[in-house]
Amino acid sequence: MAHAPGRMLRGLSACEDALAALGAVLFAFITLAISAEVVMRYGFNRPLAWVDEISEYALLWMTFLGTAWVLRQGGHVRVDILLQFFSPAALRRCGLFSSGCGILAALVLVVFGTNVTWTAALRGSFKSTGLDLPTWMVLVVIPLGGLLLLARFSRMFVEYYRGEREFGAEPGH
Numbered sequence: 001m002a003h004a005p006g007r008m009l010r011g012l013s014a015c016e017d018a019l020a021a022l023g024a025v026l027f028a029f030i031t032l033a034i035s036a037e038v039v040m041r042y043g044f045n046r047p048l049a050w051v052d053e054i055s056e057y058a059l060l061w062m063t064f065l066g067t068a069w070v071l072r073q074g075g076h077v078r079v080d081i082l083l084q085f086f087s088p089a090a091l092r093r094c095g096l097f098s099s100g101c102g103i104l105a106a107l108v109l110v111v112f113g114t115n116v117t118w119t120a121a122l123r124g125s126f127k128s129t130g131l132d133l134p135t136w137m138v139l140v141v142i143p144l145g146g147l148l149l150l151a152r153f154s155r156m157f158v159e160y161y162r163g164e165r166e167f168g169a170e171p172g173h
Contacts, residue, residue, distance in 0.1 A: 020069035064145025095167035102153035109146025
């Protein structure tokens, strides 16, 4: 049983990596689709009607697919100018506080995102646009991404609590 936390952490990291890779694929797809749209619109006067809508959905998906991975990499924006003046104990409390706030924010995403997605699925809601996608298909990424973010912030909270992580010592800082 001692290896279970390590296995869970590797599983979380693998999931984050896979979803971030999917987000990168979506980014490449958007780039190519918008380029094709420009060529088709201005070169052949034949715009691709679906590009704007799919790009909007893909931007939402990219955000929620990659946010936990970015957190793990230390890539989220933060103000750390005062950290140099804090004691190690104060830095630890900052880490606990910030990861605790992150847990609460992720819980909001999971709870409300699940509620909105589930309600849209039960009602059979559709986005009244050119593609007529079921609304839940667009929204389901919010609670899924929130769940991964919740897991990552929870792991960080535990690491700060145990003294395994120093606040301000994340990768990239």
